[in-house]
Amino acid sequence: xxxxxxxxxxxxxxxxxxxxxxxxxxxxxxxxxxxxxxxxxxxxxxxxxxxxxxxxxxxxxxxxxxxxxxxxxxxxxxxxxxxxxxxxxxxxxxxxxxxxxxxxxxxxxxxxxxxxxxxxxxxxxxxxxxxxxxxxxxxxxxxxxxxxxxxxxxxxxxxxxxxxxxxxxxxxxxxxxxxxxxxxxxxxxxxxxxxxxxxxxxxxxxxxxxxxxxxxxxxxxxxxxxx
Amino acid sequence: xxxxxxxxxxxxxxxxxxxxxxxxxxxxxxxxxxxxxxxxxxxxxxxxxxxxxxxxxxxxxxxxxxxxxxxxxxxxxxxxxxxxxxxxxxxxxxxxxxxxxxxxxxxxxxxxxxxxxxxxxxxxxxxxxxxxxxxxxxxxxxxxxxxxxxxxxxxxxxxxxxxxxxxxxxxxxxxxxxxxxxxxxxxxxxxxxxxxxxxxxxxxxxxxxxxxxxxxxxxxxxxxxxxxxxxxxxxxxxxxxxxxxxxxxxxxxxxxxxxxxxxxxxxxxxxxxxxxxxxxxxxxxxxxxxxxxxxxxxxxxxxxxxxxxxxxxxxxxxxxxxxxxxxxxxxxxxxxxxxxxxxxxxxxxxxxxxxxxxxxxxxxxxxxxxxxxxxxxxxxxxxxxxxxxxxxxxxxxxxxxxxxxxxxxxxxxxxxxx
Numbered sequence: 261x262x263x264x265x266x267x268x269x270x271x272x273x274x275x276x277x278x279x280x281x282x283x284x285x286x287x288x289x290x291x292x293x294x295x296x297x298x299x300x301x302x303x304x305x306x307x308x309x310x311x312x313x314x315x316x317x318x319x320x321x322x323x324x325x326x327x328x329x330x331x332x333x334x335x336x337x338x339x340x341x342x343x344x345x346x347x348x349x350x351x352x353x354x355x356x357x358x359x360x361x362x363x364x365x366x367x368x369x370x371x372x373x374x375x376x377x378x379x380x381x382x383x384x385x386x387x388x389x390x391x392x393x394x395x396x397x398x399x400x401x402x403x404x405x406x407x408x409x410x411x412x413x414x415x416x417x418x419x420x421x422x423x424x425x426x427x428x429x430x431x432x433x434x435x436x437x438x439x440x441x442x443x444x445x446x447x448x449x450x451x452x453x454x455x456x457x458x459x460x461x462x463x464x465x466x467x468x469x470x471x472x473x474x475x476x477x478x479x480x481x482x483x484x485x486x487x
Numbered sequence: 488x489x490x491x492x493x494x495x496x497x498x499x500x501x502x503x504x505x506x507x508x509x510x511x512x513x514x515x516x517x518x519x520x521x522x523x524x525x526x527x528x529x530x531x532x533x534x535x536x537x538x539x540x541x542x543x544x545x546x547x548x549x550x551x552x553x554x555x556x557x558x559x560x561x562x563x564x565x566x567x568x569x570x571x572x573x574x575x576x577x578x579x580x581x582x583x584x585x586x587x588x589x590x591x592x593x594x595x596x597x598x599x600x601x602x603x604x605x606x607x608x609x610x611x612x613x614x615x616x617x618x619x620x621x622x623x624x625x626x627x628x629x630x631x632x633x634x635x636x637x638x639x640x641x642x643x644x645x646x647x648x649x650x651x652x653x654x655x656x657x658x659x660x661x662x663x664x665x666x667x668x669x670x671x672x673x674x675x676x677x678x679x680x681x682x683x684x685x686x687x688x689x690x691x692x693x694x695x696x697x698x699x700x701x702x703x704x705x706x707x708x709x710x711x712x713x714x715x716x717x718x719x720x721x722x723x724x725x726x727x728x729x730x731x732x733x734x735x736x737x738x739x740x741x742x743x744x745x746x747x748x749x750x751x752x753x754x755x756x757x758x759x760x761x762x763x764x765x766x767x768x769x770x771x772x773x774x775x776x777x778x779x780x781x782x783x784x785x786x787x788x789x790x791x792x793x794x795x796x797x798x799x800x801x802x803x804x805x806x807x808x809x810x811x812x813x814x815x816x817x818x819x820x821x822x823x824x825x826x827x828x829x830x831x832x833x834x835x836x837x838x839x840x841x842x843x844x845x846x847x848x849x850x851x852x853x854x855x856x857x858x859x860x861x862x863x864x865x866x867x868x869x870x871x872x873x874x875x876x877x878x879x880x881x882x883x884x885x886x887x888x889x890x891x892x893x894x895x896x897x898x899x900x901x902x903x904x905x
Contacts, residue, residue, distance in 0.1 A: 307902060316807055317898045337811045344809025351901055355804035359501030369808045371494045417808075429901070 262328025263289040264457040265313060265425055269322035272308055272480075282308040283319070284480035290459060292424065295451035297468035298461045300477035306461045307429050309477060313459065314347055314427045315339045327424070344373055348418030348426040352433035354410040356402035362389065362413050363398040369420035388416040392446055408439030415446055426450060428460040432467060444470050495814055498805075499821035502794050509790045514830040516783035517877050521834025524776045524873040525865070526841030531772055533864035535765050542754050544638045545696040547605075547727035548736045550757065551743055553586045554750040585722035586749055593726060601731040602739070605632035606723040608713045614660075614688075614706065615677040616668040623664055623706045625678070627713025636729040639694060639707065645672045646692025651709050657691035663703030665693045678708075682718035697857045780876060784884040787826050791819055791885045795892040802892050803900035812893040819892055823885020824878065831874035838873065 272283040282305045290296055298306045311317040313324055315331055323332040326346055331339065343349075356365045366385035370376055376384065389395055392412045402410055411431060418426055428447065432440035444460075444467050451458045451472070460471065468474050476483040503510045561574040585608070586592065593604040608627040613620050630648045634640055640648045644662060651657045658678070660670065670676060670690050678686045688708065695702055714720050730739060736753030744751040755762060795802070802815055845861045852858045 311898050311901070314807070316901070317896075337813075340806070340809045340811045342809075343807065347809075349804075349807045351804075351807075353800070355800055355807075355901075357498070357501070357801050357804075359498075359505055368494065368805075372808065372810060372814070421809075 262325070264292045264294070264327060265290040265459075266325050266328075267309075267313060267322065268325075270309070270312055270319050270324070271321040272305075272312060272317065273320045281480055283312060286322075286477075286480070286482055288475065288482060290425075290457045292457055293451055293455040294473065295448055295458045295471045296460070297471040297474045298459060298477060299463060299465070299468050299474055300483070302463065304477045305480040306477045308480075310427050310429050310459065310461050314349060315343055316349075344369065345421055346423050346425060348420070348423040350411070350414050350418050350426070350428040350431045352430040354402065354407075354414040356410060356413055356417070358402055361399050361401055362394065362405070365402065365413060366416045366420055369417060373421050375421075385416070385420065388419055389413070392416055408435055408442065411435060411439070411443055412446070415443065419450070423456070425457045425459070428458070430461055430463070432462065432464065440464070440467060492817065495817040496821055498801075499818045499825065502798065502818075503822055503825060506790065506794065509793070510826065513783070513786045513790050513826045514833060516786045517780075517827055517830025517881060518833035518837050520776065520779040520783045520880075521831050521873040521877045522837025522841055523779055524876065525835070525838025525869050526845060527772050527776060528869045528873075529838075529842050529863040529865045530845060530861055531765075531768055532866070532869070533862040535768075536864050537862040538761065541696065541698055542758055543733045545642065545698055545701060546754060546757070547636050548730045548733050549728040549740045549743065549751055549753050551586065551592070551726040551728070551747070551749050551751045553724040555748060556744070556750050585719065585724040586726060589723040589726055592747060596726075596728065596743070603632075603635040603729045605629065605636040605727050606710065607725040607727050608710055608717065608719065608723055609725050610713060610717040610719075611681060612706075612716060613679040614658075614664065614668060615679065616670045616674065619668050621664055621667050622704075623661075624704050625713050625716065626705060626707050627710035628707055629710050633707075636727050642694045642696045643692050644695045646690075648692070650691035651707065654689055654691045656686060656688045656712060657708070658688040659692040659694055659707040660690055661702040661705045662693050662695040663699065664706060665690070667703075678716060680716045680718070682716070684716050684718060686712065686716050688712075695857075699853050699857060702857070776876075780880045783830070783877070784880040787823050787881050787884040788888065790826070791822055792888040792891075794822065795819060795888045798892075799895065799900050802895060803897040806895075806897040807901065816889045816893040819889030820882060820885050823881045823883075823889070826885075827878040827881025828874075830881065831877045834873060834877065835870055838870065 266289040268287055270283050270286040271281070274280040274282060284305075286309060298309060300306045308317070312319050315324065323330050325331060326342065331342065334342075356362075357368070360368070363382065363385050366388055367381040370381040370384060371378070386395070386398060389398060392415060394409060394412055394416070397405060397409060402413065405413065411434070415431075426447070432443050435443065447458045447460060448470060450456045462468055561577060563572045563574055589606055593606060596602045596604045606629065610625055612623055612625045614623050630651050634648060639659075643659070646659065648659075651659065658676065660668075665671065668676070672690050672692060674690045676688050676690065678688050694707075708716070710723075714722060728739070730736060733754070737755055740751040740753040740756070743749070805815065842863050842865055846863055849860050850858070
């Protein structure tokens with residue numbers, strides 16, 4: 261059986277007069293239901309790896325496959341389609357659209373996918389937000405929420421199209437420890453109860469310890485892969 | 488795609504709502520462009536159609552003159568039709584005796600259907616009233632025929648056309664001549680001709696066509712009187728025609744000239760100088776309107792570029808979520824098109840208002856024609872063309888920033904936006 265997400269011989273070099281190597285040969289695989297932390301010193305390439313795994317950036321060499329399907333050489337529209345259906349993203353900054361309510365923000369990926377009518381989108385978005393304890397904030401705008409609440413809305417949005425893989429880049433970077441723990445608990449549940457592959461970039465060892473596996477990146481290579 | 492499109496609309500409108508003032512200014516720019524376009528085209532088309540219809544109504548559609556454009560074929564050319572003969576220095580012959588066979592020509596033409604013909608003798612005279620002398624172009628006419636060829640009768644502000652027949656030596660003056668002389672109906676004038684003939688005439692009517700060159704320089708007498716005055720009995724030097732279809736004037740003039748040899752001019756040719764001015768007018772108008780629309784387009788370019796710049800994060804996350812480049816482009820194109828559309832609708836209102844305001848203006852101008860107010864000719868085409876131009880300009884202005892937004896790489900923003 262193919263793995264949920266797999267990278268083979270991944271290299272990413274920023275071209276230029278002095279080429280900068282971000283990722284220098286990474287082979288790694290992730291299974292469904294796995295909760296993985298990616299750690300490493302700043303500038304080690306952990307975010308770059310996440311962007312490559314999330315098909316936001318294209319590798320200079322190597323290949324990323326999702327559920328056994330190679331993404332090598334696909335055009336940007338196809339990659340966007342895969343992101344829409346298979347991948348959910350959470351970043352350090354919430355990136356909620358300020359003109360839309362919490363509910364509308366969560367519904368946007370569903371509306372883009374166009375699989376459900378607007379009533380169904382709304383109902384789904386409402387359920388997702390209730391799941392993470394924001395059922396009473398639906399009509400508010402992002403600027404009316406606290407940092408922790410915004411980040412939870414961003415998680416709900418990442419889950420909008422029920423992706424098999426959730427990728428988070430320093431999702432707790434702007435949060436206090438209580439909210440950070442809350443976010444990690446949500447990620448843990450997603451992996452264990454919903455069988456999603458959750459990969460979180462973090463520099464906080466205490467939070468990393470809550471995951472199933474820690475992938476330590478140093479200088480664009482996997483340094484320690486704890487079981 | 489339909490679902491994606493409605494989402495693109497929602498996002499575009501949300502952006503515009505957020506920046507109400509800038510959006511309003513952009514819309515206003517477009518509205519002014521469209522409004523002025525409508526106002527100016529109504530004004531120009533109004534003036535032009537007014538002038539053209541004046542020409543068509545007042546003057547004959549085709550005038551056959553006793554002149555030749557080309558010299559006749561010379562004897563040597565006729566004798567050696569296949570030889571290489573060139574006769575240089577040939578002058579067109581002046582047929583001072585007028586149009587030969589005018590009567591048969593007129594009966595031919597009248598028989599052709601759709602054509603009315605009237606004989607005229609035109610010559611220069613001087614009108615004297617007391618101590619005042621005014622040079623005028625005297626037209627000798629036959630009222631019964633003239634009536635079918637020109638609208639002279641309806642342009643009379645005093646007297647009737649038949650008074651020419653009932654009054655001995657009656658004359659109908661252009662309003663400009665009447666003013667210069669200070670003469671009014673009933674006054675007796677003296678008409679002097681280059682042939683040395685003097686004739687006492689009596690003003691029986693005054694006409695005002697609105698076309699200054701006619702009102703200030705023309706007067707009408709009976710054909711017989713002018714023939715006597717100019718010393719050219721039984722001569723006709725112009726045959727004036729009215730066609731059922733005025734647009735065929737040039738064609739008919741060509742046919743007549745080909746058949747009879749006499750120089751024939753349609754109303755377009757007679758007024759070529761004025762019609763040429765219209766072309767220049769159009770050029771001026773369209774470049775002015777173009778400039779307004781270009782300025783408006785820059786405004787739109789500006790607002791959408793600003794939005795694209797400010798919304799870099801939103802664009803990045805939408806791309807990460809799975810929006811395609813086309814979706815992003817659609818958002819900003821919709822913004823431009825919306826400004827163009829709302830601006831156009833508002834511009835229709837502005838244009839309508841400008842037209843009403845212009846229509847209310849009163850003044851006194853004598854150029855080609857006498858005008859007391861602007862003549863406006865509004866057509867739906869002007870509204871549609873104005874809006875279409877604005878829409879194209881707005882969408883084009885939005886296209887460049889939209890393309891830039893669609894091509895931006897989400898990673899660059901996501902990485903730096905901590």
